[in-house]
Amino acid sequence: MRVYFDNAATTALDPEVLKEMYKVMENQFGNPSSIHAHGREVRTLIEKSRKTIAGLLHTSPAEIFFTSGGTEADNTAIRCGIIDHKLTHAITTKLEHHAVLHTLEAMEKSGVIKLSFVDVDNKGSVDYDHLEKLLQNNERSFVSLMHANNELGTLTDLERVGDICEAYNAMFHSDTVQTVGHYKHDLSKLKLQFMVCAAHKLHGPKGVGFLHINHKVKINPMIYGGSQERNMRGGTENVYGIAG
Amino acid sequence: MDSHQAYIQDLKSYMKAKLEQEVTGVKFNGETDPAKSLYTVLNVSFPEMEMADMLLFNLDIAGISASGGSACSSGTDIGSHVLTAIGANPDRPSVRFSFSKNNTKDEVDYTVAKLKELCLVSA
Numbered sequence: 001m002r003v004y005f006d007n008a009a010t011t012a013l014d015p016e017v018l019k020e021m022y023k024v025m026e027n028q029f030g031n032p033s034s035i036h037a038h039g040r041e042v043r044t045l046i047e048k049s050r051k052t053i054a055g056l057l058h059t060s061p062a063e064i065f066f067t068s069g070g071t072e073a074d075n076t077a078i079r080c081g082i083i084d085h086k087l088t089h090a091i092t093t094k095l096e097h098h099a100v101l102h103t104l105e106a107m108e109k110s111g112v113i114k115l116s117f118v119d120v121d122n123k124g125s126v127d128y129d130h131l132e133k134l135l136q137n138n139e140r141s142f143v144s145l146m147h148a149n150n151e152l153g154t155l156t157d158l159e160r161v162g163d164i165c166e167a168y169n170a171m172f173h174s175d176t177v178q179t180v181g182h183y184k185h186d187l188s189k190l191k192l193q194f195m196v197c198a199a200h201k202l203h204g205p206k207g208v209g210f211l212h213i214n215h216k217v218k219i220n221p222m223i224y225g226g227s228q229e230r231n232m233r234g235g236t237e238n239v240y241g242i243a244g
Numbered sequence: 245m246d247s248h249q250a251y252i253q254d255l256k257s258y259m260k261a262k263l264e265q266e267v268t269g270v271k272f273n274g275e276t277d278p279a280k281s282l283y284t285v286l287n288v289s290f291p292e293m294e295m296a297d298m299l300l301f302n303l304d305i306a307g308i309s310a311s312g313g314s315a316c317s318s319g320t321d322i323g324s325h326v327l328t329a330i331g332a333n334p335d336r337p338s339v340r341f342s343f344s345k346n347n348t349k350d351e352v353d354y355t356v357a358k359l360k361e362l363c364l365v366s367a
Contacts (some may be wrong), residue, residue, distance in 0.1 A: 002307040005352045008285055008342035009311055094329035101325075122330050123275045151287030151326040151340055152274025178282060182249065204342070 003069035007201075008150050008178060013244075021205060021244040032237055033226060042239055049242045053197075053210065059187035065211045065229045066242050070177040070198035071099040072222075073211035076233075077173045077194035078103045080128035082113060082142050085171060090135050090142040091116050095124055095152070100144050100175050114138070118145070124154035128164065135168035146175040147183075147195075155179075164190030171217070177201055177209075193217045199241065208241030248345045253283040255343050260286060266360045273327060273338055276357045286341045289332065290363060298338035299362060303339070306358045312339040 024045065028040030032046050047061070054061040067073045078100065082090060090104050090113045105177070108115040115138040116134050119127040126145060135141055144163050145156050158174055165172040173194040176185065181202030185195065194217075211230075213219065225234015257278070269291035275281040290299065300312045327338055341355070361366045 001351070001354050003309065003347075003355055005308060005310045005351070005355065007344040007347075008333040008340065011344050012346060034332065057349070095326045098325075120330060123273075124326070124330050125275065125280070129273065148282035148285070149274065149326060150285070151324060152287050153282035154275040155280050155282060178285070181245070182282065182284060184245070 017244045021240045024243045069209040073196035075101040076222040084219045087142045089138040092144045124152045141170045144173045148178040205241045205244040262356045292335045299337045
């Protein structure tokens with residue numbers, strides 16, 4: 001018997017997803033940035049995917065930016081959120097995925113920010129009172145707390161963190177890679193500025209994901225290039241992945 | 245999505261109960277209260293055993309793919325930074341089992357039987 005119990009690492013591609021991707025690969029090779037018919041057709045596919053995702057998350061398509069996956073989305077939110085808003089302090093926990101932890105640690109090392117860690121208990125739950133204290137005693141902060149821990153499964157209350165962050169005018173980013181597609185996220189109610197998704201964690205293809213950026217927040221791209229993703233991410237889109 | 249959630253949560257609860265029943269000294273890392281825990285992830289802490297680092301390898305040999313890593317006491321980069329940060333016992337091997345809609349109770353039964361065997365052999 002062969003058993004796959006590592007779905008937090010990655011999941012099997014759903015046959016329906018494969019069918020859709022195959023159809024696009026076979027028939028539609030146009031560059032979505034081209035203005036002719038071949039391009040426009042593919043552009044339509046991308047915008048249809050964006051609209052579907054936005055609908056599921058109760059947000060507008062203008063807040064969804066496709067990326068190469070969760071790590072790129074986390075890096076973009078953290079680096080650009082902090083730098084473009086001239087923040088000097090960030091708060092996270094020692095339990096974050098390395099896509100978050102190593103990014104913040106690198107920024108601390110290069111002197112861009114001071115980094116504080118919220119206390120966690122022996123089950124990995126965040127100490128919300130300590131978070132509030134850290135926000136009280138520091139400059140305007142960038143807060144990064146994951147929704148579900150990828151190793152333990154322990155959940156963070158995003159509504160509660162959102163309320164706390166709003167009270168202190170902090171910027172809130174959540175690494176939601178383990179929970180998008182598993183729980184309903186209602187972005188019309190959640191008070192966060194950034195959340196992320198990696199498609200391969202929910203039976204989608206590898207190499208594609210997205211970053212949600214609240215429309216009130218303006219950041220510059222992390223990857224410069226063409227005007228793809230409304231000037232937010234240069235590089236021809238991963239069309240098959242996005243369609244999947 | 246709701247039906248997947250109920251199905252996967254049931255698998256996780258089933259595996260947790262079965263492990264508690266079959267494997268002496270088993271514990272769980274992180275939250276296990278369904279309201280505070282992701283229903284796709286079960287992180288199991290096994291009793292101290294000889295050749296603890298062989299547990300994942302032996303599971304792999306038995307055809308079972310899971311992830312793991314234990315807390316580390318030495319402060320090096322080896323091991324799980326998460327288990328280290330919550331103060332898990334570095335001498336107890338931990339394995340993360342994570343589920344999807346494609347898994348079945350038969351697979352859980354097979355895995356628990358194999359784990360029981362491995363824990364008895366090396367206890």
